[in-house]
Amino acid sequence: MYSQPARYAAxxxxxxxxxxxxxxxxxxxxxxxxxxxxxxxxxxxPSPEEELRITRRxxxxxxxxxxxxxxxxxxxxxxxxxxxxxxxxLRSSNWFPGGRYATLGKVYESPPESAYEPHTxxxxxxxxxxxxxxxxxxCYDHVVGVCREGDxxxxxxxxxxxxxxxxxxxxxxxxxxxxxxQFKLQRTKWWGPGENPRDIIKEIFGEEGLLDSxxxxxxxxxxxxxxxxxxxxxxxxxxRANVExxxxxxxxxxxxxxxxxxxxxxxxxxxxxxDTTALxxxxxxxxxxxxxxxxxxxxxxxxxxxxxEVTATTMRRPEGKVPHEHxxxxxxxxxxxxxxxxxxxxxxxxxxxxxxxxxxxxxxxVAERVQQEGDYTDIDAHTRLRANKVPYEALERDGxxxxxxxxxxxxxxxxxxxxxxxxxxxxxxxxxxxxxRRTTAVILSEEMSERQRESxxxxxxxxxxxxxxxxxxxxGGKFTDNQKRGIHTSAVVRASEVTHQPVEEDGMDDIDDLDxxxxxxxxxxxxxxxxxxxxxxxxxxxxxxxxxxxxxxVFNPPAPIPSETQAIRDKYLPTLAETPFWRPLxxxxxxxxxxxxTLARLSRALPRGLPFYSSICxxxxxxxxxxxxxxxxxxxxxxxxxxxxxxQLLAGARGGFIGIRFGIQEKGRGIGGEGLEAPLPKEKRTIxxxxxxxxxxxxxxKEAFREDAITRVGEVGVGLEDIGETFEISGLDDHGRRIDxxxxxxIPWPKSKPLETSEFTxxxxxxxxxxxxxxxxSVDDDTNMDIVQVWRNENxxxxxxxxxxxxxxxxxxxxxxxQLAQRHRSVTTP
Numbered sequence: 104m105y106s107q108p109a110r111y112a113a114x115x116x117x118x119x120x121x122x123x124x125x126x127x128x129x130x131x132x133x134x135x136x137x138x139x140x141x142x143x144x145x146x147x148x149p150s151p152e153e154e155l156r157i158t159r160r161x162x163x164x165x166x167x168x169x170x171x172x173x174x175x176x177x178x179x180x181x182x183x184x185x186x187x188x189x190x191x192x193l194r195s196s197n198w199f200p201g202g203r204y205a206t207l208g209k210v211y212e213s214p215p216e217s218a219y220e221p222h223t224x225x226x227x228x229x230x231x232x233x234x235x236x237x238x239x240x241x242c243y244d245h246v247v248g249v250c251r252e253g254d255x256x257x258x259x260x261x262x263x264x265x266x267x268x269x270x271x272x273x274x275x276x277x278x279x280x281x282x283x284x285q286f287k288l289q290r291t292k293w294w295g296p297g298e299n300p301r302d303i304i305k306e307i308f309g310e311e312g313l314l315d316s317x318x319x320x321x322x323x324x325x326x327x328x329x330x331x332x333x334x335x336x337x338x339x340x341x342x343r344a345n346v347e348x349x350x351x352x353x354x355x356x357x358x359x360x361x362x363x364x365x366x367x368x369x370x371x372x373x374x375x376x377x378d379t380t381a382l383x384x385x386x387x388x389x390x391x392x393x394x395x396x397x398x399x400x401x402x403x404x405x406x407x408x409x410x411x412e413v414t415a416t417t418m419r420r421p422e423g424k425v426p427h428e429h430x431x432x433x434x435x436x437x438x439x440x441x442x443x444x445x446x447x448x449x450x451x452x453x454x455x456x457x458x459x460x461x462x463x464x465x466x467x468x469v470a471e472r473v474q475q476e477g478d479y480t481d482i483d484a485h486t487r488l489r490a491n492k493v494p495y496e497a498l499e500r501d502g503x504x505x506x507x508x509x510x511x512x513x514x515x516x517x518x519x520x521x522x523x524x525x526x527x528x529x530x531x532x533x534x535x536x537x538x539x540r541r542t543t544a545v546i547l548s549e550e551m552s553e554r555q556r557e558s559x560x561x562x563x564x565x566x567x568x569x570x571x572x573x574x575x576x577x578x579g580g581k582f583t584d585n586q587k588r589g590i591h592t593s594a595v596v597r598a599s600e601v602t603h604q605p606v607e608e609d610g611m612d613d614i615d616d617l618d619x620x621x622x623x624x625x626x627x628x629x630x631x632x633x634x635x636x637x638x639x640x641x642x643x644x645x646x647x648x649x650x651x652x653x654x655x656x657v658f659n660p661p662a663p664i665p666s667e668t669q670a671i672r673d674k675y676l677p678t679l680a681e682t683p684f685w686r687p688l689x690x691x692x693x694x695x696x697x698x699x700x701t702l703a704r705l706s707r708a709l710p711r712g713l714p715f716y717s718s719i720c721x722x723x724x725x726x727x728x729x730x731x732x733x734x735x736x737x738x739x740x741x742x743x744x745x746x747x748x749x750x751q752l753l754a755g756a757r758g759g760f761i762g763i764r765f766g767i768q769e770k771g772r773g774i775g776g777e778g779l780e781a782p783l784p785k786e787k788r789t790i791x792x793x794x795x796x797x798x799x800x801x802x803x804x805k806e807a808f809r810e811d812a813i814t815r816v817g818e819v820g821v822g823l824e825d826i827g828e829t830f831e832i833s834g835l836d837d838h839g840r841r842i843d844x845x846x847x848x849x850i851p852w853p854k855s856k857p858l859e860t861s862e863f864t865x866x867x868x869x870x871x872x873x874x875x876x877x878x879x880x881s882v883d884d885d886t887n888m889d890i891v892q893v894w895r896n897e898n899x900x901x902x903x904x905x906x907x908x909x910x911x912x913x914x915x916x917x918x919x920x921x922q923l924a925q926r927h928r929s930v931t932t933p
Contacts, residue, residue, distance in 0.1 A: 137207060151912035158920035161212035166927075168194035169214065169771070170697040172762040177701065177748055179710055195762030195771045213767040217858060217925040221252040222699035224706065226689040226738060227262065228795075230682070232286065232731070234277045240724065241286050242731040244274045245738060246685065249703045250931045252692050253855030257933035259687065259839040263679040265672070275684050276668050280675055286727065687835045688798060689739060691746055692791035695765060698749060700929055706742045715741075739804060746790060747811045750829050753788040754820035785825050793835040796842060805832050805844070858925050866911075 134140045149157070171194050180190060197204040198211065227246040234241055250258045262271055279285055294300045496504045506512075664672075675684070693699045708714055715737045716724065724730055752760050762771040763778075765787050772778035792808050794801045812829045820826040833850060834842040841850040912919065926932075 151909045151916070155912045155916050155920050158212060158916055159923050161210065162215055162920055162924040165212055166214040166218045166697060166924075169762055169764060170700050173697055173701045173760055174704065176752060176757075176760055177705060177745065193761055195774055198771065198774050200775065211770070214764065215921055215924045216767050217856075218696040218927075219694075219764065219766050220696070220856065221692050221694055221853075222249055222696045222930070223252050223255050223690055223692045223791075224249055224699050224703045224742075225255065225258070225687055225691075226706070226742060227259075227685040228688045228735065229274060229278060230684050230686055231278045231280060233274045234279065240727050240730055241279060242734065244271075245688075245734070246271060247703055247706050247738075248931045249696075249699050249929055250933075251855040253852050254931075254933050255690065255852055256839045258931055259683065259685065261931075261933050262685040263683040265676055267685075271685065275675065276671055278675075278684065280671075282674070288727070683837050686795055686797060686837050687793065687839050688735075688795045689742055689804075690791075690793035690835060690839075691742065692793075693749070694787050694789070695763075696927065696930070697763070700927070702742070702745055702749065703929070705745055706738070709737075709741065743804070743807060743811070746792070746808075746830075747815055750788065750790060750812070750816045751819050753783055754816055754823060754826065754829070755782055756819035759783075782820075782823060785828070788829060789831060790829065791831045791833070793833050793841055796834040796836055801834065808832055 132140070175191055175193065196202055199205065204211075225246075225248055227248075229244045231243075232241040233244045246262070248258070261267060265272075267275070294303060496506060499505055691699075691702060693702065709718065715734050718737070719730065719733060723733075759772065761773040764771055765783075770777060792805075794804050798804070808830045809832065813827050816829050817826045820829075832844070834844055836842060841852065842848070843850055
């Protein structure tokens with residue numbers, strides 16, 4: 104069949120192809136999830152540096168999986184939508200015999216050593232209330248964080264200094280400091296003249312009035328609180344009282360209305376208006392307001408029905424009401440108030456006419472300004488009123504400006520804020536926009552050709568580019584006196600410009616010295632054909648396009664601090680050493696970092712993730728006295744509950760934590776039966792509790808921890824002799840020092856082990872600095888060297904740096920990866 108000619112092969116293959124397409128047989132599978140049938144394709148081996156990064160990620164993931172298992176054990180199981188949810192899988196189950204990671208043969212790496220030293224979870228509270236935005240009441244702010252045990256005092260010193268984090272520093276700027284303005288309660292006077300508020304409240308709520316005695320004196324009057332009383336002058340339905348802040352000379356037109364309100368307020372009310380004898384439950388404040396308002400409305404209606412027409416027509420109407428109109432005998436609409444609403448058709452002048460006159464005034468003003476700049480009586484010329492006729496300007500090598508058209512205008516283009524010629528027949532705004540687009544200066548075609556030749560010597564161009572450049576040069580040409588109008592040279596230059604940004608050979612930005620940042624910003628803002636001579640420009644290799652610029656390499660100066668904020672900081676920063684603003688309210692020290700991170704993570708909200716403030720209704724959030732106290736109690740209760748739960752699970756409740764470690768040599772509790780033969784030792788189960796001595800209920804919090812250690816933790820820790828010593832409780836002063844409750848002595852914090860830097864890491868950093876210094880010197884000193892030689896030197900240095908990294912990564916892969924994974928982004932450092 105294969106020996107037949109092509110014209111005979113098509114009829115033979117046709118039925119076979121149609122049979123294959125029309126078949127319903129499924130295509131055989133090439134593999135399943137996580138496994139391919141047949142030969143596994145080989146991938147290129149990763150470089151030593153990539154292997155180091157992979158090892159570092161595995162080390163960090165081992166600690167993260169342990170923290171996730173602890174979080175799952177402390178999180179309540181979902182009970183809603185039972186048909187669509189199931190218990191979450193423990194991350195440590197992947198390493199069980201038959202688990203996913205064990206089946207796939209994944210490589211196991213131990214967590215970093217710094218994860219298994221004691222860490223402290225702290226709760227800080229501000230000393231003074233903090234002002235917030237509109238709609239939020241002034242309250243005390245709180246901070247929840249994690250640090251190493253020995254760094255706690257240093258962390259507090261950082262919070263109470265100018266090096267505090269951004270959020271905490273803003274809170275100190277907006278605090279109610281003692282020397283600043285304090286929060287003042289604003290009270291509204293809601294009773295009328297001649298009325299006793301105590302009698303009104305007794306009438307509404309019964310014999311036992313629910314009014315604080317601080318509002319009233321012995322006579323039931325409020326004379327001592329006149330300055331605090333705020334009268335709502337915008338409420339038209341409020342009963343106006345005779346207070347001192349009212350105008351002494353009222354408007355004569357409001358005499359009748361004030362008399363009317365006073366008569367209504369003093370009018371006898373209906374016998375059933377404030378009668379509460381028939382009610383089993385006393386009405387609320389809103390019900391009392393509605394009753395009082397209905398009584399006032401009834402009195403107003405009765406007064407209006409008994410008044411004459413003059414009073415009815417001269418009353419002030421509510422705002423937003425259109426006056427009523429009626430037709431007279433001649434059919435003309437008139438308004439009783441005397442105010443006539445203008446209609447769009449009754450405007451004295453049309454908008455188009457006013458716009459045209461305004462435009463003509465602008466044109467005349469521009470012409471007058473041009474005439475005032477000099478005497479041009481000897482010039483016999485006129486300007487054609489045509490848009491965009493201001494001659495273009497060219498920038499010479501010496502910095503002077505010339506006009507290619509030969510006509511020199513009275514005022515050159517570069518001296519105008521915007522183009523006058525383009526604003527004759529168009530709006531000024533459009534002219535300004537066009538002028539901004541023409542800010543790029545124009546160079547002559549000779550300079551363009553010379554710069555093009557210089558670029559051709561550096562970067563090789565193909566024949567197509569050369570023909571294109573030749574065509575552009577021919578199309579641009581040179582301007583002479585008798586030459587006809589053609590393409591302007593500025594258009595040729597703008598079409599052929601190529602932006603050369605300062606890049607290295609690998610495509611990254613080259614900003615070695617921060618002192619030259621001003622020149623760098625200038626070169627970014629000025630076009631390349633002008634700013635190219637300001638700074639040295641590095642061109643990429645032939646055939647290698649430069650990479651995109653990275654935003655992280657653009658250095659912007661820090662935002663200036665407002666003078667008001669700086670004045671406040673200058674006043675309170677010197678006082679923080681003696682009187683700290685952030686004081687420790689509660690501190691909990693646990694044996695490992697995953698336990699501390701889990702406790703801090705879950706302490707920032709309620710068990711279901713609801714924020715603390717969301718559990719308080721909107722009306723209670725505006726209460727200045729109780730809002731901060733409720734938030735404080737909820738935070739302490741939440742952290743105490745989590746601490747007790749952790750102590751119970753460490754004592755063996757519900758089988759204890761699965762996958763927890765206490766050292767890098769352990770693979771995880773429960774994996775292969777590890778750690779299930781005996782309870783945890785005391786030093787791993789002990790939690791150190793510190794309570795701020797400044798807190799007025801500190802003794803109650805300490806007693807609650809002691810009671811929970813005996814009752815709640817003791818119920819699950821059966822057989823443990825030291826179950827009552829689960830919590831080591833002590834006090835904390837304002838500076839974070841631990842105070843013994845019995846002796847009053849200061850208990851020093853243990854010193855944390857420093858994060859060691861290996862010798863090979865120091866050697867590598869020193870070698871990199873030497874290579875970087877050699878690279879910078881070669882760029883600065885070898886300015887007269889051939890650019891090809893400069894490139895060769897830089898390539899050799901780059902190659903040496905790369906070989907050194909690969910050598911260290913190959914020899915000390917695990918040591919470097921462990922060193923890089925020691926720190927955690929959630930742990931605060933001093």
